[in-house]
Structures are given as C-alpha cells and as structure tokens.
Amino acid sequence: MSDSPDAAPVRKRRFGWIRAATDRMPTKWFVGIATGVFLVATAAFGGLATAAPPELAKLEPGEAHVTDQRSLTVTRAVLIDELPGVGVYPEEGERVLALVVDVENRWDEPQKAEGSDSIGASFTIGGMDTDAESSVARFDDATRSPELQPGVPAELVYAWAVDADEYEAGEELTVMLRELSLYTGSFVMTGQTWTDPVTVATMTLEIEDVGAGADQGEAGDDG
Missing domain, CATH: 1.10.287 (Helix Hairpins)
Known part of the structure; x- marks a missing residue:
C-alpha cells in the first residue's frame, strides 16, 4: 500500500x-x-589491544650497558660477612651483598653515585626491594658516595645488608639495567635531572662467597 x-x-x-x-x-x-x-x-574486535612490551636485552657479566647518562659494567656479585669500608654494617643474622661495577659518567655534568636521580638509580637487583637501603664507595680509596666527573671512569662497590640465608654462593643473581630520561625543569623547578627509570636490559651473574673478607680490603678484593 x-x-x-x-x-x-x-x-x-x-x-x-x-x-x-x-x-x-x-x-x-x-x-x-x-x-x-x-x-x-x-x-x-581487539584492534586496540595492548601491544606486548619489547623484549629486554640480555647482557653478559663484564659487558657494558651504555646510555646517555652513563656506561655501566657489572663485573662481580659477592657475599661477604662485613664490608665497613663501603658503609654497610650488617646486624646479627645478616651478611653483605655487593656488586662491583665499572662506571663512566657520560653526561656533561658531575653525577652522584647514589640517589633517586643518580647513576645508582640506573640499575636494581631482581627481587630486591627498590627502596632497600644501600651504600656505595670507590673501590680504590673507599670514598663513600662519590661524585663522578664527566668522562672519568671509576670502579665502584654497591652494597646491601641482607639476611644471611637469602643468598648463597653459586646462586644466579639478576641485575635489572634501567635507562633514565633527562628532565629539564622550568618555572617552579629549574635545572636538569635524570628521572623516569625504565628497565631495558638484564644481566645474570653467579654470586661468589668471599667469607669473612679479612683480606678483602675495603671493597671486597680477593685475598
């Protein structure tokens, strides 16, 4: 009709x-x-599904990891009864876990070895609380919390007090290597700082037990 x-x-x-x-x-x-x-x-229809994060690079012990901020080479991971030269004082039932690293400041300004915006913030130990208290010193003269000058290599020891049974010799330790971004402040905050760490690579190395460390020197050298 x-x-x-x-x-x-x-x-x-x-x-x-x-x-x-x-x-x-x-x-x-x-x-x-x-x-x-x-x-x-x-x-x-799944067209906006979250993309899989990029696979982390895997480095070998002694292999340098280089960013705009620094070059970092982890050479050893050791357990030791005490390491006062670095500034870590384990209590009863604790030992010291230490990483020996070669570092070069690649920025054009001095950088501290530890702190939230420092070279020390560019790596963590897998499974360890990122807020765990640590200390750092130069390997050669035991200067604590050193400031690293641009282009000047330094060997450092980062150390943590850990439960005596938390780690053992021969165990594999994973180090998470992170890249920080350079932030330039304006208005309220001025200057530049390294921030927003992102894990981009990992390294697995075997823990050495150096015992009491009586002959290890201030930074855990082999006797």
Missing part, C-alpha cells in the same frame, strides 16, 4: 527538528562522534 499524498509532508515535519539541530552542531562534533564510534568498534 502506497503512502498517502500527505505522508511526505508529515515525515518532513516530524524530522525537521533533527535537521535544524544538526545544522547548528559544529562539524568537528561529527568528526569526534565518528572517531569515538570507530574506536569503540575497533576495541571490540
């Missing part, structure tokens, strides 16, 4: 308000609505 002659005018009046309303809407609104519909539809 065909529409009556008056059907078209009725439909025109019925939907006339829609035309009037849409005529007043900015074109960018339509673009936004269309984009929203597209995103919802794409997400429904």
Whole structure:
C-alpha cells in the first residue's frame, strides 16, 4: 500500500527538528562522534589491544650497558660477612651483598653515585626491594658516595645488608639495567635531572662467597 499524498509532508515535519539541530552542531562534533564510534568498534574486535612490551636485552657479566647518562659494567656479585669500608654494617643474622661495577659518567655534568636521580638509580637487583637501603664507595680509596666527573671512569662497590640465608654462593643473581630520561625543569623547578627509570636490559651473574673478607680490603678484593 502506497503512502498517502500527505505522508511526505508529515515525515518532513516530524524530522525537521533533527535537521535544524544538526545544522547548528559544529562539524568537528561529527568528526569526534565518528572517531569515538570507530574506536569503540575497533576495541571490540581487539584492534586496540595492548601491544606486548619489547623484549629486554640480555647482557653478559663484564659487558657494558651504555646510555646517555652513563656506561655501566657489572663485573662481580659477592657475599661477604662485613664490608665497613663501603658503609654497610650488617646486624646479627645478616651478611653483605655487593656488586662491583665499572662506571663512566657520560653526561656533561658531575653525577652522584647514589640517589633517586643518580647513576645508582640506573640499575636494581631482581627481587630486591627498590627502596632497600644501600651504600656505595670507590673501590680504590673507599670514598663513600662519590661524585663522578664527566668522562672519568671509576670502579665502584654497591652494597646491601641482607639476611644471611637469602643468598648463597653459586646462586644466579639478576641485575635489572634501567635507562633514565633527562628532565629539564622550568618555572617552579629549574635545572636538569635524570628521572623516569625504565628497565631495558638484564644481566645474570653467579654470586661468589668471599667469607669473612679479612683480606678483602675495603671493597671486597680477593685475598
């Protein structure tokens, strides 16, 4: 059955308000609505699924990890009964876990060896609390918390007091190597600082037990 002659005018009046309303809407609104519909539809079919994070690089002990901030080479991981030269004083039932590293400051300003924006913030030990208290000293003269000058290599010892039965000789220790971004402050905060650490590589090395360390020197050298 065909529409009556008056059907078209009725439909025109019925939907006339829609035309009037849409005529007043900015074109960018339509673009936004269309984009929203597209995103919802794409997400429904998995098109916006979170991409898998990039695989972490795997380094060997003694292999340098280089960023704009520093060059860092982890050479040894040792357990020792005490290491006062580094500034760690284990209590009863604790020992000292230490990493021996070669470092070069690659920035154009001096950098501290420890702190939230320091070279020390560019690596962590897998499974260890990132807020765990640590201490650091130069290997050659036991200077604690040294400041590293641009382009000057240094051998450092980072140390933590740990439960005596938490680590043992021959166990594999994973070091998480992180890259920090250089932030330039403005307005309230000025100057530059290294921040936002992101883990980009790992290294696994075997823990050595050097016993009481009576002949280890201030930084855990072999006797």
